[in-house]
């Protein structure tokens with residue numbers, strides 16, 4: 001019987017996130033997600049044999065994740081079919097581009113993306129550390145401030161010039177989903193107090209570092225942190241101070257482990273879902 005792919009209802013049977021001992025998505029992807037999405041289910045003779053999740057993350061941007069196929073049904077093109085259906089859903093919501101992140105070590109998923117016409121954009125590393133208990137190191141020459149919404153253009157201009165955002169082709173991750181860094185996004189993060197700037201000692205308009213972050217019960221997540229070494233220490237100290245007593249760990253997304261050297265964190269652990277990092281891929285849905 002042919003495999004059918006349909007949106008999942010509330011009572012639809014779905015494949016678990018882990019299939020054959022492999023995790024299709026990190027444990028926290030739903031808790032950290034910033035927007036709702038759609039679960040699609042592949043069924044064969046009434047039995048769930050595959051699944052995927054697709055979210056619209058910007059006016060014309062979509063993100064897919066948690067693709068998985070039952071081990072006994074793998075190699076029959078079901079993943080390819082799930083990707084095509086997810087793309088169809090994204091197009092119906094006006095998305096012109098679809099992206100996803102794949103752990104570097106997941107060769108099958110990388111192969112699926114390549115066969116489906118996705119091109120590799122860049123890599124990211126996800127690191128975590130326990131929230132330090134003592135008072136954070138506060139450099140004297142980098143006072144920290146939460147920007148006001150009218151500072152959105154200046155914050156955006158600063159972020160766009162950072163090595164991090166340039167390496168990521170002007171995308172930033174919120175939760176596990178990368179999306180374009182646009183003024184509306186920065187303004188929203190500023191309004192939600194999810195941004196901190198390290199100013200210059202003379203307090204000129206130009207910041208020397210910036211952090212974008214999210215607060216969750218299990219972790220504080222830094223999507224982007226970049227700037228001068230003491231500026232980075234200062235904004236990291238701000239996040240750590242906020243996290244103390246609220247969460248056990250800080251998770252950071254970065255293009256390169258080395259960029260975090262100024263933070264002088266003694267022990268970084270690679271996120272267990274992607275110990276060798278992530279590959280972010282993209283496909284233009286209009287073509």
Ligand SMILES: CC(C)(COP(=O)(O)OP(=O)(O)OC[C@H]1O[C@@H](n2cnc3c(N)ncnc32)[C@H](O)[C@@H]1OP(=O)(O)O)[C@@H](O)C(=O)NCCC(=O)NCCS
Nearest residue numbers: 022024068069074075076077078079080108109111112115
């Ligand atoms: C990744 C996964 C979803 C692939 O499912 P699948 O149904 O076996 O994949 P498909 O049969 O649709 O394969 C699609 C294409 O990728 C190719 N492909 C799939 N696995 C491959 C592999 N290990 N090596 C090389 N090519 C592979 C297939 O040949 C196929 O190309 P074709 O259409 O030209 O023949 C499945 O292995 C899985 O569930 N893995 C565990 C969960 C996981 O890692 N999810 C991804 C997290 S990002």
